[in-house]
Amino acid sequence: MHIPDGFLDTKTIVATSAFSAAGVLRALRNVTRRITPRYIPLMGLAAAFIFVAQMLNFPVAGGTSGHVIGGVLVSILLGPSAGIVVMTVVLVVQCFLFADGGVLSLGANVFNMGIVAVVCGYYFYRIFTSVSIGMMGRLAVVAAASWISTVIASICCTGELAWSGTIGWSNAFPAMTGIHMIIGIGEAIITTLILAAIYRTRPALLSGPESAREGRAWNVVSEVLPFGILITLGLALFVTPFVTVWPDGLERVAAEFGFSAKSKTAASSHSPLAGYQIPGIGSVPVAMAIAAVIGATLVFLTVFLLGRALVSRSKDVSS
C-alpha cells in the first residue's frame, strides 16, 4: 500500500500532506502534553518493534508470505495518538532508509496507514469492546477492527490515486479492495494472535492500569473530534466524488420501475442537499465534494453521539 513517487498529482500531494501534517502534529501534542514523558522512549521502542515485526514473514499458501502491518496492534496497546506517531515514524524511516514509499507521497502514506488505519481501527475496537463479552469477544472485535482498518486504508489509497487521474476508479476499486480484503484477513489473524499472546503473558498491558490511564477516557476534544473530522474530510475529498458517480441502489430501482420521474416533484428534491448538489455552486464535482463533507459530518456527529450514549450506558452497568 506504500504509494511510490510519480503516482500522485500536485493537488493530491498538497491535500494529503496538509491532512497528515495536521493529524500528526495534533497526535504529537496529545502525547507530549497529556501523557507522561515515559511514553517517549516507549513510542520509539514500539516503532522499532513494528519495524521488526514487519520484517518477520508468515508463510501463506503457495510459497508467498505476508507480514503484520501493525496499525491496529499499536493503537490498541498505546492509544490512538501514540499509534499515529509510531506508525508515522515507521513510515518516515521506511521512506528515507529503504526508499519504500515516495518522498512526495509520504503525506498520502502517512494519511492512509498512519492516520486512517490507526484511528478507524482503534475506535471500532473501542466502541465494540464496550459491548463485547469476555476475552474471546474482545479478540473477535480485534480481528474485525484490523480487517476494517486495512480495507478502509486501501479504499482511501485508491481514492487518492484516482483523484490524481493515475488510475480509473471503476476498475481499480474492485481490484484494490478485493486484494486488501484478503490481506485484511491475514492482518486480522496475525494481530489477534499477537494480542492473545501478549494477553497470556502480560494481561496488564491490555486491561490493567497501564491502558486505563490512557485508554478508558474518551478524549473528545483532543482526539475524537480532530481525528474524526480529519478522516471525514479526507474520505469526503478522496472517495465520495467517485462513489456517488454511480447511481445508488434506490435510484437504480427507481429508474428501472419508472417512478424516478414522479419523485422529481416529490418533497425530497426540495431538501437542502437534493441530489448531493448545492444550489449556487456551478462545478458539479466541487458541489458534490462539499455536499459530501456536510453529509459526512452529520453522519459522523450522529455516530459519535450514538457511540457516546452506548458507551456511557454500558459503563454505568459495569460499575
Place this chain on the structure above:
Amino acid sequence: MHHDFIDRYSRLESPIHRMPVGMKAAVTLAVVFTVVLAPPSWILFYVAAAIFLMIIAVLSRIPAGFLIRRIAFFELFVLVIALLALAQPGGGARFGAIILKSTLSLLTVLLLANTTPFNRIIGFLGRLHVPSAMITILALMYRYIFVLIDEAGRIQRARESRTFVRQRTRRWIMLASVLGRLFVRSTERAERIYDAMCARGWRQ
C-alpha cells in the same frame, strides 16, 4: 551481530558521502519534485536527470548490482499499480510516464539513503524544526531496530530449539507468540531506557 543490510553503503568513503546533508537533501527533493511534476513530453529533461543520477551513482561507489536489485524489487509494486493505469483510456502513454517518473525518483531517494547515515538525516530534520519529541522518537527507533532484531532472533531460536513444527497454523501461532514476547520485552526495555535517560538529566 551485524545488520548492515539496512544501510550497508551509507558509511562508505566518496566525494558524495562527504557532501553536507542539507545540500544532498535539497538536491534530492529538487530532483524528485521536478521529475514528478514535469510533463511527460519533456524527454530531454528526463534523459538529463537520468544521466545526472548515474554520474552520482558512479561517484558514490555504491555497487551497481545493489542499486539495480533494489530498484527491481520495488518495480514490482510500481508495475502492479501501473497496470491498473494501463486499463484506462489513453493508458499507454500514462503507463510509460508513471514507470519513468517512479523509477527516477526511486533511484534518487536510494542514492540519498545510501550516501547518508540515518543519524545525519535525523539531525537535518531537527534543524528543519521538526518537533523535538518526533526527533527523539526517530533517533530511539533507529538505535533500537538493531537491538530488537537480535532480540527477536534470540526469542525465535529459543522457541525453535524447544519445539519443532512444520505445520503452517502452528508456525503462525509460534511467530505470533514470538512477536508478543518481543513487544513485552520492548516495553520493559523502554522503562529501563526512560530511567537511564532521566538519570542522565534528559528533559523533554
